[in-house]
Amino acid sequence: MTVLQTDRLIIKEYKAEYLMLVQKVFSDPLTMSFWPxxxxxxxxxKWIERSILSYKEYGFGRYAIFLNETNELIGDCGILKLQADNTIVHDLGYIIYAPFWNHGFAFEAAEAIMNYGFKVLNIEKLYANMPYNHNASIKVAEKIGMKRIKEFNNSKNRSILTYLYSSVNPKILKKMGQEIERKFLIKKDIWEYASKGKASYLKQGYISTEPGKTIRVRVTEDKSFLTIKGKTEGIARAEFEYEIPEEDANELLNLFAANCIEKVRHEIIYDGKLWEVDVFSGDNDGLIIAEIELNSIDEKFSLPAWIDKEVSGDERYFNSNLSKNPFKKW
Known part of the structure; x- marks a missing residue:
C-alpha cells in the first residue's frame, strides 16, 4: 500500500515479497557503513517483519522507498517506537542506497515522514539518532528542523558516540497558536477521479461570529474541540484550540449555535504536505474547499492537479460565514 508520494518518491508499506529488493540495499557495505x-x-x-507488525500495532512503521520514475527500490524510511538511550521514543529513520546518495532523496523522504507523523498520526515528538560522524544524516535532521538534544554512547551500535535529535509537533508548541492557511476551490472534474485519502465526518457550529472573535464548536468522529480564532490578517490569524468532552460539545451546539455546518473532510498527503479537502452537505451542498496549513506566510508548496482558484481572502468561504449565508443562497 502506498503511504506517501512526493515529487520523486513513492513510499510504500513493506511486503514479504520485497525481501530481495531490500536485501540489495541493506547488504551493501557502503550503504550500511554507519551501522554495525x-x-x-x-x-x-526480520526488519521487514518488524515493520509489518508495527503497522498492525501502531498504525505506522518503516517503509520502502521507490523512485517514482523507474519504480526502483532505493531505500527505507519511517517511524518506529524504539529505545534510544534507555527512553522509548518515536524514532524517525532514513536509509538511502549508496548509488543514490547526494540527490536529496533522504531529505525528501524524511520531510514527508515528519509531516505525516505530526499532521496525520498526531505524534507529539519525533526523534532521530545517528553516529556523531554521519554528517549526511545530521544534515538531513537539521534541514527538516530537528535540534540536537543529547549525546550518548549507543550500546546497539558498537558504543559509538551518537547524537539524538528531536522535533516537537508544531500543534503542541503553540500555546497561543497562529493559524496560517490557504484556501482553494476544486476542479470537480479532476477531483472526481482523484485518490480521496482518509475521510471523516465533521459537524461544527458557531457561538460567536463577530469580526476578530470567532468561537467555534466542532464534533468529529472521535474528538470534540472548542476553538477561538482572532482577526484574519492576510492568510494568518491567532488561534486557541482545546479538546472538550463530546457531551459538552453537543450541548454547546444545541444551546448556542444557530446553524451548523456538516461536511466530510478528506486528508491527502501531496508532496509531503497535508491537504484537507472539505466536501460540504446540507445548505452548503455542492461546495468543495481545499485547505493547506503552513508554518510561515511565505512557505512554498506544490499544487495538486485538482486545485482551482484561490479564495483565501474571500470571506464568503469562511466557515463562520457559511453558517450564516450558506452556499445554496448565493
Whole structure:
C-alpha cells in the first residue's frame, strides 16, 4: 500500500515479497557503513517483519522507498517506537542506497515522514539518532528542523558516540497558536477521479461570529474541540484550540449555535504536505474547499492537479460565514 508520494518518491508499506529488493540495499557495505555491519538475508527479513507488525500495532512503521520514475527500490524510511538511550521514543529513520546518495532523496523522504507523523498520526515528538560522524544524516535532521538534544554512547551500535535529535509537533508548541492557511476551490472534474485519502465526518457550529472573535464548536468522529480564532490578517490569524468532552460539545451546539455546518473532510498527503479537502452537505451542498496549513506566510508548496482558484481572502468561504449565508443562497 502506498503511504506517501512526493515529487520523486513513492513510499510504500513493506511486503514479504520485497525481501530481495531490500536485501540489495541493506547488504551493501557502503550503504550500511554507519551501522554495525551490513544485513544478512535473515536480518533483512526480520526488519521487514518488524515493520509489518508495527503497522498492525501502531498504525505506522518503516517503509520502502521507490523512485517514482523507474519504480526502483532505493531505500527505507519511517517511524518506529524504539529505545534510544534507555527512553522509548518515536524514532524517525532514513536509509538511502549508496548509488543514490547526494540527490536529496533522504531529505525528501524524511520531510514527508515528519509531516505525516505530526499532521496525520498526531505524534507529539519525533526523534532521530545517528553516529556523531554521519554528517549526511545530521544534515538531513537539521534541514527538516530537528535540534540536537543529547549525546550518548549507543550500546546497539558498537558504543559509538551518537547524537539524538528531536522535533516537537508544531500543534503542541503553540500555546497561543497562529493559524496560517490557504484556501482553494476544486476542479470537480479532476477531483472526481482523484485518490480521496482518509475521510471523516465533521459537524461544527458557531457561538460567536463577530469580526476578530470567532468561537467555534466542532464534533468529529472521535474528538470534540472548542476553538477561538482572532482577526484574519492576510492568510494568518491567532488561534486557541482545546479538546472538550463530546457531551459538552453537543450541548454547546444545541444551546448556542444557530446553524451548523456538516461536511466530510478528506486528508491527502501531496508532496509531503497535508491537504484537507472539505466536501460540504446540507445548505452548503455542492461546495468543495481545499485547505493547506503552513508554518510561515511565505512557505512554498506544490499544487495538486485538482486545485482551482484561490479564495483565501474571500470571506464568503469562511466557515463562520457559511453558517450564516450558506452556499445554496448565493
Amino acid at each position: 555491519s551490513p544485513f544478512t538475508k535473515e536480518e533483512t527479513s
